[in-house]
Amino acid sequence: MSDLETKPASNTAAGAQVNPSNSKAGQWVSHVIADLGKNGIFVALIVVVVLFSILTDGILLRPQNISNLIVQNGYILVLAVGMVMVIIAGHIDLSVGSVAAFVGAVSGVFAVTWGLPWWLSIILSLLVGALVGVWQGFWIAYVGIPAFIVTLAGMLIFRGLALAVLGNANIGSFPGEYRALGNGFLTDVFGEFELDPLTLGVAALAIIALIVQQVRTRRGRASYGQEVEPLVWFIGKLVLITAGIGLFAYALASYKGIPVTLIVLAVLVLVYGVVMNRSVFGRHIYAIGGNLHAAELSGVKTRNVTFWLFVNMGVLAALAGLIFTARLNLAGPKAGDGFELEAISAAFIGGAAVQGGVGTIGGAIIGGLIIGVLNNGMSIMGIGIEWQQAVKGLVLLLAVAFDVYNKRRAGGR
Amino acid sequence: MTTNILEMRGITKTFPGVKALQDVTLNVARGEVHAICGENGAGKSTLMKVLSGVYPHGTYTGDIVFEDEIVEFKDIRDSEAKGIVIIHQELALSPYLSIAENIFLNNEQRGALGLIDWNKTNSEAVKLLARVGLRENPTTKIMDIGVGKQQLVEIAKALSKRVKLLILDEPTAALNDEDSDHLLNLMLHLKGQGITSIIISHKLNEIKKVSDAVTVIRDGKAIETIAKQEVTEDRIIKDMVGRDLEHRYPDHTPNIGEEILRVEDWTAHHPQDATRVMVDNVNLNVRRGEIVGIAGLMGAGRTEFAMSLFGRTYGSRISGKVFKAGKEIKTRTVTEAIDNGIAYATEDRKTYGLNLIEDIKRNISMASLGKLVKGGLVDDNEEFKVANEYRTSMNIKAPTVLAKTGKLSGGNQQKVVLSKWIYSNPDVLILDEPTRGIDVGAKYEIYAIINALAAQGKGIIVISSELPELIGICDRIYTLSEGRITGEFPITDATPETLIKHMTMEKAR
Numbered sequence: 001m002s003d004l005e006t007k008p009a010s011n012t013a014a015g016a017q018v019n020p021s022n023s024k025a026g027q028w029v030s031h032v033i034a035d036l037g038k039n040g041i042f043v044a045l046i047v048v049v050v051l052f053s054i055l056t057d058g059i060l061l062r063p064q065n066i067s068n069l070i071v072q073n074g075y076i077l078v079l080a081v082g083m084v085m086v087i088i089a090g091h092i093d094l095s096v097g098s099v100a101a102f103v104g105a106v107s108g109v110f111a112v113t114w115g116l117p118w119w120l121s122i123i124l125s126l127l128v129g130a131l132v133g134v135w136q137g138f139w140i141a142y143v144g145i146p147a148f149i150v151t152l153a154g155m156l157i158f159r160g161l162a163l164a165v166l167g168n169a170n171i172g173s174f175p176g177e178y179r180a181l182g183n184g185f186l187t188d189v190f191g192e193f194e195l196d197p198l199t200l201g202v203a204a205l206a207i208i209a210l211i212v213q214q215v216r217t218r219r220g221r222a223s224y225g226q227e228v229e230p231l232v233w234f235i236g237k238l239v240l241i242t243a244g245i246g247l248f249a250y251a252l253a254s255y256k257g258i259p260v261t262l263i264v265l266a267v268l269v270l271v272y273g274v275v276m277n278r279s280v281f282g283r284h285i286y287a288i289g290g291n292l293h294a295a296e297l298s299g300v301k302t303r304n305v306t307f308w309l310f311v312n313m314g315v316l317a318a319l320a321g322l323i324f325t326a327r328l329n330l331a332g333p334k335a336g337d338g339f340e341l342e343a344i345s346a347a348f349i350g351g352a353a354v355q356g357g358v359g360t361i362g363g364a365i366i367g368g369l370i371i372g373v374l375n376n377g378m379s380i381m382g383i384g385i386e387w388q389q390a391v392k393g394l395v396l397l398l399a400v401a402f403d404v405y406n407k408r409r410a411g412g413r
Numbered sequence: 414m415t416t417n418i419l420e421m422r423g424i425t426k427t428f429p430g431v432k433a434l435q436d437v438t439l440n441v442a443r444g445e446v447h448a449i450c451g452e453n454g455a456g457k458s459t460l461m462k463v464l465s466g467v468y469p470h471g472t473y474t475g476d477i478v479f480e481d482e483i484v485e486f487k488d489i490r491d492s493e494a495k496g497i498v499i500i501h502q503e504l505a506l507s508p509y510l511s512i513a514e515n516i517f518l519n520n521e522q523r524g525a526l527g528l529i530d531w532n533k534t535n536s537e538a539v540k541l542l543a544r545v546g547l548r549e550n551p552t553t554k555i556m557d558i559g560v561g562k563q564q565l566v567e568i569a570k571a572l573s574k575r576v577k578l579l580i581l582d583e584p585t586a587a588l589n590d591e592d593s594d595h596l597l598n599l600m601l602h603l604k605g606q607g608i609t610s611i612i613i614s615h616k617l618n619e620i621k622k623v624s625d626a627v628t629v630i631r632d633g634k635a636i637e638t639i640a641k642q643e644v645t646e647d648r649i650i651k652d653m654v655g656r657d658l659e660h661r662y663p664d665h666t667p668n669i670g671e672e673i674l675r676v677e678d679w680t681a682h683h684p685q686d687a688t689r690v691m692v693d694n695v696n697l698n699v700r701r702g703e704i705v706g707i708a709g710l711m712g713a714g715r716t717e718f719a720m721s722l723f724g725r726t727y728g729s730r731i732s733g734k735v736f737k738a739g740k741e742i743k744t745r746t747v748t749e750a751i752d753n754g755i756a757y758a759t760e761d762r763k764t765y766g767l768n769l770i771e772d773i774k775r776n777i778s779m780a781s782l783g784k785l786v787k788g789g790l791v792d793d794n795e796e797f798k799v800a801n802e803y804r805t806s807m808n809i810k811a812p813t814v815l816a817k818t819g820k821l822s823g824g825n826q827q828k829v830v831l832s833k834w835i836y837s838n839p840d841v842l843i844l845d846e847p848t849r850g851i852d853v854g855a856k857y858e859i860y861a862i863i864n865a866l867a868a869q870g871k872g873i874i875v876i877s878s879e880l881p882e883l884i885g886i887c888d889r890i891y892t893l894s895e896g897r898i899t900g901e902f903p904i905t906d907a908t909p910e911t912l913i914k915h916m917t918m919e920k921a922r
Contacts (some may be wrong), residue, residue, distance in 0.1 A: 224794040225801075227813070278790040280782045287779055290768035297726060297757065297765050298780040298833065299747040357770045 028230050035233070040406065041351055044399070045366050045373070052377030059380050060373070063255040066248065071183060071327065073372035074261035075100065075320035077365055079343035080350070081268050082316035084364035085276065086309060087347045090289040090356025091147035093313050095136065095154030097339035100321030102162040103129050107322055108171030108331035111178050118177040122322060129318020130311055132158065137310030141303040147310075155340070163333050171331040180260050182327030187257040195250070196257040203249030207242050214238060261323060265365075268316075272361050285309065289356030345392070346371055349399040370395070417478075418443040418609050419464075419578060424475035426456075426463055433459045434473070435633045441578070441626075446600055446610045448620040451630035452653055452852035457613050460630065461580055465499040466492040479578075496577030500567045502586055506555045513538035513551035516570045541569040545599055561592025568599065579603070579610045585619060586850060589711045597623045615852065617646045629653055654854045661853070662885035663861045669888065670701030672739065673872040674755070674841045679733030681721035687729045691717040693896035695733070699841060699872035704863060706883035707876045708912050709893035715876045716760055718893070719843045723757035724750045737840070751780060756839035758830050760846035760876070762823075766830040769819030773811060774800035776818050776829050781837045803832035808858060824855025831862060841872045848882065860886050880909045892916045 036043055053060040079096050086093050103125050110121035132154070139150045190197050214234075222228050252258060276282035284305045287295040296302050320339065325331045350367030352359030371392060378388045419441040426434040434456045441447045451457050462468050464477060466486030477484050479495055486492045489499075506515045513535045522537060524530030538551035547565040555563060564584055571579055581600075585593040600610050600623050614620050620627055621644055628638045629652035636652045650661075675698040683689035692714045699705045709715045720727035722735065724747030735742050737753055744750040750757070759765035767776055777800045778785055785791050785799070800814035807828045811821060818829050827847065834842060844863065848856040863886060867873050877883050883890055890907045892900040892915035900915035 220794050221797075224798050226794070226797055274790065278793070280786060280791060283775070283779075283782055283791060286771065286775070287768055290770050291764075293765045294768050295779070297723075297747060297759060299724075299751045300779070301746075301748065353770075357768065 028233060031229055032233055035229070035237075040402070041349065041363055041366050041370075041399075045370050048370050048373050048377075052373055052380075056377055056380045060377055061251070063251040065376065065380075066251040067185075067255045067259060069369075069372055069376055070262050070265070071259050072376065073368060074182070074259075074265060075324045075327075076339065076342045076346060076371065077265055077368040078268060078316055078320040078323065079339055080346035080364040080368040081272050081361055082313040083340075083343040084347040084350065084352050084359045084361060085272070085285060086147070086313055087344070087352045087354075088276075088289045088356060088359040089285045089306060089309055090292065091140065091306070091309070092344065093136075093147065093151045093154075093310070093317075094340050095132075095151040095158055096313065096317040096320070096343055097336035097341075098155045098158035098162065099129065099132050099314060099317040100324060100336035100339055101333070102132070102158040102165065103318040103321035104325035104331040104335050105162045105165040105171065107178075107325060108174070109165060111174055112171050118175045121178065122181070125322055126315055126318050129314040129316075129321070131314070132317070133311035133314020134307075136314065137307040140310060141307035162335070166331065166333055168333075170333075172329060174326060174329055178322075179326045179329055181264070182261065182323050182325070182329075184260040185256040185258060186260070186263070194254070196253040199249055199253035199257050202258060203245055203253075207245055210241065210245075211238055264319070264323070269361060269365060276361055281305065281308070286357060289358070291357075342368075342371055345396045349396060351403060353403075354400075367399075370399075416442050418480060420476075420478040421460070421464065422476045422478065424460065424463055424473055424477075426459055426468060426473040433633050434463070436475075437630070437633070437635045439628055439635060440638070441609060441611060444604060444607055444609055445625035446604055446612060446623050448624035448627040449611060449613050449630060450615065450617075450620060450627060450649060450653060452854055455630045455653075455852075456633040457630050458582060459633075461499055461582060461611070461613065464492070465489055465497055465580065493574055496575055497580070498571040498574055498576040498578070499580040500564075500571060500582065500584065502583045504560075504563050504567055506563055506566060508556035509554060511552045511554055512542070512549060512558070512566050512569075515555055515566055516541060516551075516573050518570075520573060537573070538569070541572050542566075544572055545569045546595065546602075559592070561588045561595065564588065564592070564596060565599070568603075576608060579608055580613075581610060582613045583615065583850075584612065585614065585616060593619065615850070617649055620644070620649070621646065650853055653852070661857065662882075663857065663864055665704070665864045665867070665886060665888075667704070667888045668702045668868065668870075670870060672698050673701045673737065674699045675736040675739075676722065677734040677736070679718065679722065679735075680731070681717060681728035682730040684727065684729050691728060691896050692721055695893075695896070695898055697891055697898060697901075699874055701840075701870045701872055702867050703889065704867050704873045704875060704887045706887035706890040707874060707893055708880060708883050708890055708916055709876075709878075710916055711878065713893045713916065714896035715893055716845055717896070719757055719845055719874070719876060722750075723747065723755060723843065751837055751839070754838075754840035755843070756780075756834035756837055756841070757843045758827075758834050758845060758847060760849060762826050762830050767818045767826060770817060772815045772817055773804065773809065773821075773829055774814040777803055777814075777832045777836055780833050784836075799836065800832075803836065807832050807862065822851075822855075824851040824858070827851055827855070827859060828862075831859070835866065839871065841874070842866060843874045843876070845876045846878065847875060848877070848879070856882075880912055883907075883912075884909065892918075894918050 049060065059065060079100070083093060083096065106128050107121050107125040110116045110124050111118060116124070136150050136154050139145045140147045186198055187196065218228050218234065228234070276285065284295065284300045287298070287300055288302050288305055292302060321336060324335055328335070346368035347359060347364045348354070348367070349370055350359065350363030350365070352363065374392055374395060375388065378391065417440050419439070421437065421439040424434050424437045425432065437456070437460060439460065449457050449460070463473050466488050469487045470485035479497065484495060507518070510518070516538050517534055522530050522533040524533065535551045542549060542551065545565045545568050547562055547569065549558060549562060555566065568579070584596055588596065597619055600612065603610065612620070612624065624644070625641045626638055627644055627649060629636045629649060631653060639648060677696055679692055679695040680690065681692040683691050695718055697705070707715050707718070717727050721731050722744060725731055725745055726747060735744055742753045744753060744755060763769060768779070774796055778796050782791060785796050787795070797814060803809065804811065804814050809825050809828045809832070811825060818826055821829065847863070848859050851859070863873055863875065875883065875887060884904070884907055888904055890902050890904065890912065891898050892912055894916055899918040902911065
């Protein structure tokens with residue numbers, strides 16, 4: 001592509017950013033539209049939620065169901081966090097489902113067969129996940145075999161190992177603390193109430209923290225002369241988000257309180273959000289996915305970054321395996337079947353690009369939630385598994401098609 | 414005016430917010446070679462896309478008259494049916510298919526039952542190849558022939574479509590001098606056969622050589638069409654940049670200090686074939702404030718030398734010593750090279766220099782993220798500030814540093830690459846073809862930046878295939894041939910003739 005060809009488009013996109021309109025109202029509207037366009041995936045989640053709450057006569061939004069949504073999809077969301085990072089770097093991981101099953105089985109040996117303390121079992125299991133990552137990362141990063149092949153092999157290898165560890169049997173009856181990872185709640189810490197005060201308190205703290213952080217970021221950007229969004233829209237968005245968190249917390253508080261899975265997820269999203277946006281490691285992941293050669297020639301240790309990326313994915317796959325095993329209270333041979341596809345779908349629905357270089361943790365989480373709401377909503381409606389599959393496939397296709405269309409439009413072509 | 418094969422009348426093309434073309438009129442006489450030149454982003458390619466139907470009728474205003482009839486192309490097929498064929502800078506050939514298969518791609522020579530007639534395909538291909546002067550077996554795969562020959566295959570393909578008007582978009586940008594000459598002669602030859610051509614080019618000497626008329630486009634407007642006898646480089650340049658370019662190279666008063674980098678006995682072998690010597694016992698040095706040129710033909714080992722030195726990013730079995738200000742240093746990895754104050758700006762900025770889907774800011778910070786880390790995290794605001802400073806000081810033309818580098822013009826992309834390396838604060842900068850594919854005005858700016866860096870006491874190595882450029886900006890020039898240094902000339906002794914003589918000096922066999 002010649003330089004000339006793209007230049008007018010650049011002026012276009014840029015022009016829209018800098019001088020959207022002279023009138024203030026016009027500026028405001030164009031900013032809101034641009035923002036909605038950028039966060040189309042968020043809008044899509046809201047649409048899906050509204051649609052299914054109508055189709056299920058409101059059952060979808062009942063407190064118990066909202067709580068279930070989180071707990072049932074926790075392990076997919078954990079995988080989606082790791083998967084989107086792998087995809088941003090331009091790789092893929094097909095083995096996560098098998099790794100989750102393998103680690104689940106191993107944790108069964110630790111916690112049940114050997115009777116190790118729950119905390120030690122969890123730590124050892126995560127270490128096993130890390131070792132799996134070391135194995136795959138070695139082949140991908142240092143030997144240079146495509147991740148697709150290595151993890152396809154891993155999918156078979158670790159499924160096989162999981163079966164071998166289980167030896168044709170299920171391992172069950174995990175200790176209570178272990179099980180809490182999958183279906184525990186922080187309930188009634190302050191005694192029994194209609195609405196759990198702890199949940200509401202945590203939500204209030206989260207809202208305050210969010211507002212403080214947003215205001216500080218905005219101030220920081222403004223003090224460096226960066227463009228900030230119109231104040232009205234900024235406040236409007238905060239009000240909307242506050243309301244969303246508030247309603248969500250209300251639902252949790254009127255059921256059993258905060259699921260342990262949600263705590264794990266919240267920590268992951270916060271930590272990995274910062275890693276991807278603000279750490280050198282995260283920047284290097286985007287750089288590798290965007291242009292491997294350029295990253296290499298800029299001094300990025302591309303092999304090391306890739307290696308650690310897969311170690312990280314191994315640990316997260318292990319964590320997902322633990323959560324799933326804990327939830328079922330059973331380490332079985334079928335565990336983790338198809339997880340990799342749901343995690344990959346989540347990342348792509350959430351806006352990650354197949355070629356790499358593009359994607360966000362938040363997007364992957366929302367993508368995972370969309371899949372979760374689809375699963376849950378259709379189950380409530382009594383739609384059979386065959387149609388659920390078909391619908392999910394269609395949604396994945398449409399989501400990516402929409403993304404491609406959007407990018408083409410933004411590119412001025 | 415029936416002598417004109419093509420008349421584009423009052424073409425205006427707007428993209429949302431931008432007028433890419435404004436009332437452009439272009440008349441091309443039958444059987445001439447018509448050159449179009451202009452700076453990057455002036456609108457040359459847009460005009461050709463309007464002509465070839467990439468931008469269909471209705472998306473622009475104005476009329477296209479081809480062979481005395483008003484045409485309204487819906488897509489490229491439409492324009493090709495009329496005999497207008499455009500060959501883009503990036504060739505549209507499939508590397509794994511044969512020459513013949515590529516020529517007849519989507520125009521297959523069919524025999525009985527609609528199946529492909531391979532004998533006919535190959536024999537027709539041979540005829541076409543003869544017309545473009547390419548002696549290759551038609552069954553040879555495209556990936557096995559060089560870029561120059563691939564260009565000829567493209568032209569053969571155009572001929573197979575009974576082309577009347579051939580449009581070549583910067584056809585020689587990736588060719589060496591010999592292949593360029595062949596291509597230009599071919600254009601003249603085809604002209605003899607009655608084929609009209611439009612050539613888009615930056616290279617003023619080749620425009621002078623082949624064209625019968627030159628139309629200069631600037632800022633989406635046709636400035637003037639100059640007839641062959643009135644074409645001078647100065648006039649074209651003046652039209653292109655809109656001002657007299659008194660000096661093509663900024664004044665440079667060298668202030669040369671002590672030696673900053675010395676390379677001794679540097680040897681590197683081909684990465685796949687470790688017996689092939691690509692860089693052969695190179696010795697050179699650079700002093701503070703000095704601009705040193707490396708002149709060599711393509712394949713002489715220029716880039717191979719630079720990249721093997723810069724963190725061993727090229728080659729195998731690399732040996733030799735590097736001294737920085739008299740002290741031996743190692744440059745085994747890119748990080749080590751950067752830490753030792755060496756920077757390398759690649760000749761191929763799109764493949765090796767930039768993350769095109771990322772913004773200016775993140776590209777500039779890429780090689781020195783560590784500098785922006787506060788409390789373990791990258792300081793976004795500081796990064797924005799730094800990038801903005803470079804946007805101003807380097808005159809990067811973009812509305813904000815949040816613009817994606819993929820959407821910048823070549824000159825501005827190059828400024829981003831340079832910003833990245835200047836921000837890494839090196840003592841020695843190796844600039845590989847720093848002005849390739851960028852327009853005259855931006856070149857001048859790049860030269861000024863190079864001068865400013867030298868004035869700060871940095872040592873600069875410039876690798877270039879344009880001799881006037883090296884002679885215009887360097888203080889000293891090495892010539893390189895077959896991986897060996899064949900000469901070293903202070904600028905006072907460097908004439909194009911001596912340089913070329915040493916650049917083509919072959920090994921005694």
